[in-house]
Amino acid sequence: MRAxxxxxxxxxxxxxxxxxxxRDDGRITLRFQSLAWQEESVEANKRLVKEWNAxxxxxxxxxxxxxxxxxxxxxxxAFEGGExxxxxxxxxxxxxxxxYGGYLADLTGLLPARLKSDIPRxxxxxxxxxxxxxxVPFLQEPRVLIANATWLRRSGVRIPTPKEPWSWAEFRRIxxxxxxxxxxxxxxxxxEPVSATLNxxxxxxxxxxxxxxxxxxxxxxxxxxxxxxxxIHDQANTDRSASPTTxxxxxxxxxxxxxxxxxxxxxxxxxxxxQIVQQAPKGFDWQVLPAPAGAGGLTQxxxxxxxxxxEDCPHKKEAAAFLDFLLRPPNMVRLALGDWMLPTGxxxxxxxxxxxxxxGWATGAALAAQLRPAPAQTVRGYPExxxxxxxxxxxxxxxxxxxxxxxxxxxxxxxNLVLARYQR
Amino acid sequence: MRISRAAxxxxxxxxxxxxxxxxxxxxxxxxxxxxxxxELGSLHPTWIxxxxxxxxxxxxxxxxxxxxxxxxxxxxxxxxxxxxxxxxTPMAYVVARRRTRLAKAVTGWxxxxxxxxxxxxxxxxxxxxxxxxxxxxxxxxxxxYVVWALPFALWMLAGYVRAVPPELEEAAAVDGAGRVRxxxxxxxxxxxxxxxxxxxxxxxxxxxxxxxxxxxxxxxEKQTLPVVLTHFIGAEGVADLGPLAAxxxxxxxxxxxxxxxxxxxxxxxxxxxxxxx
Numbered sequence: 116m117r118a119x120x121x122x123x124x125x126x127x128x129x130x131x132x133x134x135x136x137x138r139d140d141g142r143i144t145l146r147f148q149s150l151a152w153q154e155e156s157v158e159a160n161k162r163l164v165k166e167w168n169a170x171x172x173x174x175x176x177x178x179x180x181x182x183x184x185x186x187x188x189x190x191x192x193a194f195e196g197g198e199x200x201x202x203x204x205x206x207x208x209x210x211x212x213x214x215y216g217g218y219l220a221d222l223t224g225l226l227p228a229r230l231k232s233d234i235p236r237x238x239x240x241x242x243x244x245x246x247x248x249x250x251v252p253f254l255q256e257p258r259v260l261i262a263n264a265t266w267l268r269r270s271g272v273r274i275p276t277p278k279e280p281w282s283w284a285e286f287r288r289i290x291x292x293x294x295x296x297x298x299x300x301x302x303x304x305x306x307e308p309v310s311a312t313l314n315x316x317x318x319x320x321x322x323x324x325x326x327x328x329x330x331x332x333x334x335x336x337x338x339x340x341x342x343x344x345x346x347i348h349d350q351a352n353t354d355r356s357a358s359p360t361t362x363x364x365x366x367x368x369x370x371x372x373x374x375x376x377x378x379x380x381x382x383x384x385x386x387x388x389x390q391i392v393q394q395a396p397k398g399f400d401w402q403v404l405p406a407p408a409g410a411g412g413l414t415q416x417x418x419x420x421x422x423x424x425x426e427d428c429p430h431k432k433e434a435a436a437f438l439d440f441l442l443r444p445p446n447m448v449r450l451a452l453g454d455w456m457l458p459t460g461x462x463x464x465x466x467x468x469x470x471x472x473x474x475g476w477a478t479g480a481a482l483a484a485q486l487r488p489a490p491a492q493t494v495r496g497y498p499e500x501x502x503x504x505x506x507x508x509x510x511x512x513x514x515x516x517x518x519x520x521x522x523x524x525x526x527x528x529x530x531n532l533v534l535a536r537y538q539r
Numbered sequence: 540m541r542i543s544r545a546a547x548x549x550x551x552x553x554x555x556x557x558x559x560x561x562x563x564x565x566x567x568x569x570x571x572x573x574x575x576x577x578e579l580g581s582l583h584p585t586w587i588x589x590x591x592x593x594x595x596x597x598x599x600x601x602x603x604x605x606x607x608x609x610x611x612x613x614x615x616x617x618x619x620x621x622x623x624x625x626x627x628t629p630m631a632y633v634v635a636r637r638r639t640r641l642a643k644a645v646t647g648w649x650x651x652x653x654x655x656x657x658x659x660x661x662x663x664x665x666x667x668x669x670x671x672x673x674x675x676x677x678x679x680x681x682x683x684y685v686v687w688a689l690p691f692a693l694w695m696l697a698g699y700v701r702a703v704p705p706e707l708e709e710a711a712a713v714d715g716a717g718r719v720r721x722x723x724x725x726x727x728x729x730x731x732x733x734x735x736x737x738x739x740x741x742x743x744x745x746x747x748x749x750x751x752x753x754x755x756x757x758x759x760e761k762q763t764l765p766v767v768l769t770h771f772i773g774a775e776g777v778a779d780l781g782p783l784a785a786x787x788x789x790x791x792x793x794x795x796x797x798x799x800x801x802x803x804x805x806x807x808x809x810x811x812x813x814x815x816x
Binding site: 366 | 576577579580581582583584598601602603669674675753754757758759766767769770771772773774775776777778779780782
């Protein structure tokens, strides 16, 4: 928080002082800041940069390691200090400030037609702000159920598939059936409850944020929005089929209990499979199941990873050519495999490496067409609404401290007051 | 005052519990650094890895430029320590020897300045460094660390100066030594332990510092160890725990070793002059 506060103050004090960040020493040099962090992902990125440099001696790309933990503050100060990388890896839900702030280049006229048509419109929407496109969405991950396959098989429950997923009601019945003394059908890691709840609520037809004809957004916590939170609440507090202790945990924290046979299922991001492959005890049989579906089918909200070009970059054409190279279908597949995520590109998604049943790739790939922009993607004031209103309200609701009525009152009453301040 | 046996046992038990509490994170870090991934995911973790591995260290070095980052940290910490001591020593002498209102005010200001939040300090520093073109440079970071370490270094050294009997300096003056000569030949040698302790204190604080380094250093070749450690953390706080623990363990070692060597002197430095003889 301090760093963020600092960055904002610096933003005000130093506006207009930037001076461009690309170095030229006879030939063009582009700095590519990647947020890849897993071993295979870092390796895939570095190899692609190496291949580019070998094929393009006049346009050299420097690999710069960034960090998810501090990317927003680091980029903000970098933009202001005139030290921004030329090619920027980030997530779509972090781009709005930079796009509206004029720090990122509009890619509309820079990208080749091949790339534009390869990525579905719904993915482009996540990086479109106003009339411009400020990032190429290239990797995304749905939330899936990672299940103890042996436990599920022995229990005799119907195993869901993307074609025949569980409904939310069925999911609740099944987790109740799987539970017993000291054992739970599901362990929800809800340290960050807002994005998980909102993104999954799309499957039940939930929308929560409603844009009026005047363009202003209001929060309405309707019946469809209540399906997912109510299911989680009831699993944890009524059925006792969800472990109450994991509600405040991160995804990784639930894995030891999952491996030890305490929980039959854990809803996690698709990329968590890498940790499971690494950490699961030998002989532990697990499988990937689609998240439950509702009135909205298997639809889910996602904030894809993006690649952008800094507005200050003096060689935007060359930077766009590098993006084109990095995101060619075979390369996109390599990046997706390295990050254990799904590519947005339709051609890459067809690759057999991403269609194998091994490690649940096929299940994830089958969900790709159902992924939509996260509901909060373009809502101004969302971060404050999330931190001050929705996170504590959902945490209290999931823990059983407040009921659905109070949750609704908080999300709508307090929430709309917050959003209104941003929409005057 | 006689302390009963039960009270003594209680004291030692409390002390032992406190030591265990202090040591726990470090011992856990060491244990994690040597565990293979499968043991990291165990619900019943053990202190001693069942199947110890150096794989985490290998991976940490393969993925991140740890040695280069350690070199940057070393330069920044050494630079900060040397400059802080060079500036703080004459200042401490004046503050300790000249018991004027000004010296008292300076001491008061030094103490108060320790309460400033970083965010207040870094904005003027950032602006100054930008004008000096020292953003994204290790010398710029050294400058910040000096400013940061100076108040405490001054306070600490002033205690050492007060412990040197003024009579020795008066004797040197009687023998014809000038003020500078007295300071260099008489006072400085007696201050040596304090200077070393203060310098090493500045070194350790700079070595471990994260916030300023994160904000001021932009390019990877300039980054220090604490900043590079964050590269093992992914989106939503997911961490590559094994390599992160291995790298963090290595990053902790230098300051632990240095601290182990100088801790007596630091304690002595802080207490020197506390009691009037």
